[in-house]
Amino acid sequence: MRLIEAADYQDMSRKAAAFIEAAIAEKPDLILGLATGGTVTGTYEQLIRDFRSGKVTFQRAASFNLDEYEGMQKEDRNSYHYYMEENFFKHVDFQKGKNHLPDGMAQDMEEACREYDRLMEEYGGIDLQLLGIGENGHIGFNEPGTAFETKTHLVRLTPSTKAANARYFNSAEEVPDRAVTMGIASILKSRQILLLASGMKKADILQKLADEEVTEDIPATVLKQHSNVVIIADKDALSKLTKEQKKVLGHD
Ligand code: PGA
Numbered sequence: 001m002r003l004i005e006a007a008d009y010q011d012m013s014r015k016a017a018a019f020i021e022a023a024i025a026e027k028p029d030l031i032l033g034l035a036t037g038g039t040v041t042g043t044y045e046q047l048i049r050d051f052r053s054g055k056v057t058f059q060r061a062a063s064f065n066l067d068e069y070e071g072m073q074k075e076d077r078n079s080y081h082y083y084m085e086e087n088f089f090k091h092v093d094f095q096k097g098k099n100h101l102p103d104g105m106a107q108d109m110e111e112a113c114r115e116y117d118r119l120m121e122e123y124g125g126i127d128l129q130l131l132g133i134g135e136n137g138h139i140g141f142n143e144p145g146t147a148f149e150t151k152t153h154l155v156r157l158t159p160s161t162k163a164a165n166a167r168y169f170n171s172a173e174e175v176p177d178r179a180v181t182m183g184i185a186s187i188l189k190s191r192q193i194l195l196l197a198s199g200m201k202k203a204d205i206l207q208k209l210a211d212e213e214v215t216e217d218i219p220a221t222v223l224k225q226h227s228n229v230v231i232i233a234d235k236d237a238l239s240k241l242t243k244e245q246k247k248v249l250g251h252d
Contacts, residue, residue: 001224001250006234009198013042015232016130016196020047021056023128023192029060031120033129033187034088035140036065036080039196040132044088051092058094064120065101066131066140067181070154072104078168079104102152102180109180113152117186129190133197136160137205137218141181144217150183184222192228195220197237206237210245 006012020043024030034040050056065080074081081101089099100119106112120126131139136158138144143158156178157165166172187193197206205220214221223229231249238246 001229001231003246003249003251004230004232005238005246005251006198006232008234008236009042012196012198012232012234013046016040016043016194017046017050019194019230019232020128020130021050024056024058024061027127028057029062031123031125031127032061032063033126033131033182033190034063034065034084035130035132036067036083037132039198040130041087043130043196048088048091058092061094062098062123063094063100064116064123064126064182065099066129066187067179068102068104069176070104070109070178070180071176074105078174102182104180106180109154113154113180116152116180116182120186120189126190127192129187129193131187131193131195133195133202133205133209133220134161135164135201135205137208137220139184139187139195139219139223141179142184142187142219144219146184146216146219148184148188148216148222151186152180152182154178154180184219188222188226192230193223193226195223195229195231197231197233199234200236200239202233202237203240206233206249207240207245210241210248 006015068080072079102116103112141155162172162175165175169175209220212218212221214224
């Protein structure tokens with residue numbers, strides 16, 4: 001792991017966008033794994049600004065998102081399809097049909113999950129996976145206890161995740177009970193992983209990530225087994241870590 005410290009949310013977002021842009025400069029047909037949530041919106045905003053000023057193009061790139069709520073129409077304002085369209089895709093120049101998300105409305109969910117994994121393989125796998133981290137250590141919607149072997153699958157959201165995401169809905173009860181997510185095995189196949197964390201809310205989980213052995217109880221710990229993980233975290237998210245703990249996460 002390599003840890004890059006950012007001053008604040010904006011700085012983290014700028015650094016993350018620059019990281020993605022460098023990967024695209026090196027491989028214009030980059031296969032990006034994308035995430036939703038509050039952590040990554042600033043990165044998308046920066047990528048859009050840089051696209052507008054001619055610094056980056058997504059013409060030859062493609063993307064696969066981590067997850068989507070079950071039973072949610074693409075047009076629903078709370079769906080991740082909607083989030084991606086509004087926060088990123090419609091502002092940049094991906095070719096039509098190159099942005100993929102799990103289908104929360106699939107009739108045959110198992111088949112749809114297998115198809116999603118098959119499609120990722122057909123594209124040659126993900127080059128760079130952008131990830132947030134849940135306060136409970138989830139990555140994608142792989143909640144604590146998820147087996148590391150899982151590929152794309154349907155999951156039941158934990159009360160803590162539902163509570164964390166309730167801010168986007170009128171109430172916690174409106175947050176769907178289930179979601180489709182790339183599995184841990186799907187995520188680990190990415191050639192490189194970029195994990196972002198911002199704010200005091202993430203300080204405890206980053207500390208746990210540094211301290212704990214690899215365990216299914218804290219899904220993000222599995223990233224310690226991956227050979228190419230970069231973490232960009234801001235000062236608040238790192239505020240509870242000692243120098244030694246930062247070293248474990250790859251700080252020089
Ligand atoms: P957040 O979500 O960016 O909204 O904090 C991250 C996550 O739950 O993976």
